[in-house]
Amino acid sequence: MRQKIIMDVDTGIDDSLGLLYILASPEAELVGIASTAGNVPTPQVAANNLALLELCRAPEIEVALGAEAPLAIPLRTTEDTHGPQGIGYAEFPPPTRRLSDRSAAQLWVDLVRAHPGEIVGLCTGPLTNLALALRIEPRLPELLGRLVVMGGAFNHPGNTTPTNEWNVHVDPEAWHEVFAAFRAAPADRRPLVCGLNITETIEMFPEHLTRLAERAESLPAHEVSEHDAPGTRSKASNPVVRFLTDAVRFYFEFHRQYDQGYLAHMHDPFAAAVALDPGLARTRAATVDVELGGTLTRGATVADWAGMWGREPNADIVVGTDPAVFFDRLIERVGDFARTVYPA
Structure with missing residues (x-):
């Protein structure tokens, strides 16, 4: 029996790799995609999701349009990080698939009510849609099998402000509401953060793309180098590999621009892998809340590891993993998937 997954994404270069990881995993059944504003505005996110499904020749999967703004503050997007369409240098034709008639929040509610205890929620963007779904159905933490989220920074600098991770920064009120809602969740249903x-x-380098292309039997396998001219386009024979190469190249260039090296942090595919196999992660329970009032720290995720607040843990924070094992799985799954969808 395959694991049912709802993905809530702000697609996004690394979100697109997270979606590909789930689509490429035989043990996963993607039952719905909620589009949320974040990396780019909601309509562009939804268009990216529909177009990616078409590129992957995926079966019909419901894609719902989510909220176009955070709960309490104006939307901030990050095209400088992910490109004007959110997918780096890659380009999609306008999708022919249609959006769902129901909202992303209603999609969440309807699916977990229809399949109580069977669905893993995987969120790789701001949690606006999930917070709105909780307002409709407060029992959602009991109805979900598990929630896996990418977001926050724990004993670690932020990537948006000195204390803030991007997904939380976009809608801190939503994250606060979600963590509060899961206070009553049993230990085996605490969110994995x-x-x-x-x-x-989880650092991707050009050699990872080379290995993936080789696995997909796509030519030329060796395409990306830090010595290439910015914006060089892929000539890969496999359309999925070509998309990935053009998307991730933009991410490599962004990270180099900020003196992090010619690499890309694969935040969201890692969360996708953990959603299917929590054994990839070493975790530590904590009580997590989000700072909403600090002049310098608004949007920071605060973890009470020692129980000083006197509240039960409401999250399992990932504190360790083996990146090499993750990349082996990513390359194997997505490479095989690309070769199957587009045989050489």
Whole structure:
């Protein structure tokens, strides 16, 4: 029996790799995609999701349009990080698939009510849609099988402000509401939180793309080098590999621009892998809340590891993993998937 997954994404270069990881995993059944504003505005996110499904020749999967703004503050997007369409240098034709008639929040509610205890929620963007779904159905923490989120920074600098991770920064009120809602969750249903303290150790380099292309039997396999001219486009024979190469190249260039090296942090694919196999992660329980009032720290995720607040843990924070094992799985799954969808 395959694991049912709802993905809530702000696609996004690394979100697109997270979606590909789930689509490429035989043990996963993607039952719905909620589009949320974050890396780019909601309509662009939804268009990216529909177009990616078409590129992957995926079966019909419901894609719902989410909220176009955070709960309490104006939307901030990050095209400088992910490109004007959110997918780096890659380009999609306008999708022919249609959006769902129901909202992303209603999609969450309807699916977990229809499949109580069977669905893993995987969120790789701001939690606006999930917070709105909780307002409709407060029992959602009991109805979900598990929640896996990418967001926050624990004992680690932020990537948006000195204390803030991007997904939380976009809508801190939503994250506060979600963590509050899961206070009553039993230990085996606490959210698994993949923060920057771990995801910034998941570093993709050009050789990872070469291995993936070789696995997909796509030519030329060796395409990306830090010595290439910025914006060089892929000539890969496999369309999935070509998309990935053009998307991730932009991410490599962004990270180099900020003196992090010619690499890309694969935040969201790692969360996707953990959603299917929590054994990839070493975790530590904590009580997590989000700072909403600090002049310098608004949007910071605060973990009470020692129980000083006197509240039960409401999250399992990922504190360790083996990046090499993750990349082996990513390359194997997505490479095989690309070769199957587009045989050489």
